[in-house]
Amino acid sequence: MxxxxxxxxxxxxxxxxxxxxxxxxxxxxxxxxxxxxxxxxxxxxxxxxxxxxxxxxxxxxxxxxxxxxxxxxxxxxxxxxxxxxxxxxxxVANDVLDTLCRYVMISTRTMHMRQAHKVPFLSINKSLFDYLNVLDKAEQFKKDNVADELISAWLEKEKEKTLHLFQRESKDSFVEYALLSQRDIASDEVMELLENTYRDSSGDIKKSP
CATH class of the missing domain: 1.10.260.40 (lambda repressor-like DNA-binding domains)
Structure with missing residues (x-):
């Protein structure tokens, strides 16, 4: 009733x-x-x-x-x-992990040198990567005493641009970082192999600090 x-x-x-x-x-x-x-x-x-x-x-x-x-x-x-x-x-707080998994990934690859060597790679969506660099620049602008209003206006435009790119960008558009230990960085063999991979690959492979 x-x-x-x-x-x-x-x-x-x-x-x-x-x-x-x-x-x-x-x-x-x-x-x-x-x-x-x-x-x-x-x-x-x-x-x-x-x-x-x-x-x-x-x-x-x-x-x-x-x-x-x-x-x-x-x-x-x-x-x-x-x-x-x-x-x-x-x-949306509940969707943070799902969103993170869509745009950031970690994978491990075996690189063959004198001995097999596993190197973890961080893959990040290129638009997100560029936007994180924008946020870093914004922090630098603050240190340089740029007016908050100018920084906010610039960030708003960059955010809109990034959201627009998310709609158009290929899901396979990623930037890759090789996550190297201090021992890896000190190894000429590892660095030479990574440099050769970088030259042969269409993607970007970079060292993590």
Missing amino acids: KKSGAVNRVSYRDVKSKDESFSEVVKRIKKLRELNNESQEELAKAVNMTKYTIANIEQGKTNLSLETAMLIAGHYHVSVDYICGMGNDMT
Whole structure:
């Protein structure tokens, strides 16, 4: 037997104070959709809604329910907090390990010298590798007293570029690092073999510090 009466839905406007702007939420949804090269119709189909509803959400004409926020967050693999404008962290904590395994891997190879020698290799997605270098540069900029506003604006552009590249980049696009011990580095035989491998390979093999 169904209960009568309207269903009370919790909306973003209930979560945030009444006088707070809704613009950040709609901007983030539109931005995520565009970064993923999706039309309003495609997003609507993915979350089982109409194009009209998505258009109204992006224009701020329709309140965003928590149920809808969860559907959109799940579709784009970001946190609900990010969708709702609560901080800038897009990461879903439960998905961190899965995401890490998609973009970073370690494998061991046997390299044949006078004796078989196993060398571990770290493979990292090239776009992620480049973005980590961007973060390192940002830290250097801070030490050089570059204005925080300039650094933040630059990081935001680099983040957007990286997310866009993730959509287009081949899953096989990786940079490789040979994880060498101090003994390996001191071995002329190991280093000569790695240098020859580097010359013969289309990928990058680099020493870990």
